[in-house]
Amino acid sequence: MPLTGLYFGKGWLGGWKQRSFLQAVTGSNFLFPWGHCPWRGMGTFPDPEMRAFLEENTRVTSSGSLTPEIRLRLLTPTCKFWWERADLWPHSDPYWAIYWPGGQALSRYLLDNPDVARGKYVLDLGSGCGATAIAAQMSGASRILANDIDPVAAMAITLNCELNHFSPFPILTKNILNMEQDQWDLVVLGDMLYDEALADSLHVWLKKCVRTFGTQVLIGDPGRSPCSGHNIWRELHKVVEYSLPEPPGSKTMG
Incomplete structure (x- = not known):
């Protein structure tokens, strides 16, 4: 089974000892x-x-x-x-x-550990289908902002909220990395470390969130090789690793 991991940006708090992850999560064959x-x-x-x-x-x-x-x-x-x-x-x-591996890991972790999001202001960055934001809602988050630059994703998130019997939460379709930061308690992002330039921008932006507001950051990622050597990994501590179930239809798609 392909693997996906969840990481915590613990090293970004000034004065805290940096923690290096010990093993990169390898090879997602997640079907597209x-x-x-x-x-x-x-x-x-x-x-x-x-x-x-x-x-x-x-x-x-x-x-x-x-x-x-x-x-x-x-x-x-x-x-x-x-x-x-x-x-x-x-x-x-x-x-x-597509319900990407990192998003699945984030959502599973929040559902299994509801205290992580309960009562908190949560930003789901690069929300996609909105699953992790929905998991935060199920876990009792007090406020949620979903962010995805694709307006079609915003409609998909709205439909998925309705499917799960929630009123749609606010959805921002602008590039939030170019905007002033808010005081989020928790930022979650999945499957976004696939490009060096984007990883650079995320690294700077997330560090500022943590240093300014003490924001907690959780990153779900399958360990894609293009960014496997990025500096961001030196400041992340692995929380948990999951084996993904077989996606429907994968045996017929080959």
């Missing part, structure tokens, strides 16, 4: 249609049409993940666009349509 993400397109619909489009072209599932308690609209092998040519998708890259 077409084996990569070559999607293009900038089409937009008014919200009612977008809702209808997503409801037609995604499927509700709670299986094949670490969090069967959470129902999500995702791309699955039963969806047309799982098999269709990627360039026919009319919107930007649908990263929100």
Whole structure:
């Protein structure tokens, strides 16, 4: 089974001894249609049409993940666009349509350890499908902000909140790394350490959150090789590691 790990940015608090993680989590074979993400397109619909489009072209599932308690609209092998040519998708890259390994780890950890989020102001950075924000809500977070630069993701998050019987929480679709920081108690982010430049920006931004407000940071990541040597890892302490279940349809996709 592929593995994914959860890390805590403990070393970013001034005066605390830095902790190095001992072993990188290796090799996620997490399935994505077409084996990569070559999607293009900038089409937009008014919200009612977008809702209808997503409801037609995604499927509700709670299986094949670490969090069967959470129902999500995702791309699955039963969806047309799982098999269709990627360039026919009319919107930007649908990263929100896959429940990525780091997000699964974060969500599972919050559900198993509700005190981590209970009563806190939580930022879900790069929220995607919104699963980790939903897990924070289930764990009793007092306030939640989901952030994803894709407005289609915002609609998907809204639908997923409704699926799990929650009123949608605030969703920011601007690049929050370019904005003034708020006093979040907890920042969670999954699967974002795939690009050196982005990892650099996240490292600086997260350190400022911790040093300014004492924010707790949890990062879910499968240990992608492009950023496996980044300096951010020297300041992270591994909290837990999970084995991912087999995604639905993976045996038929090959």
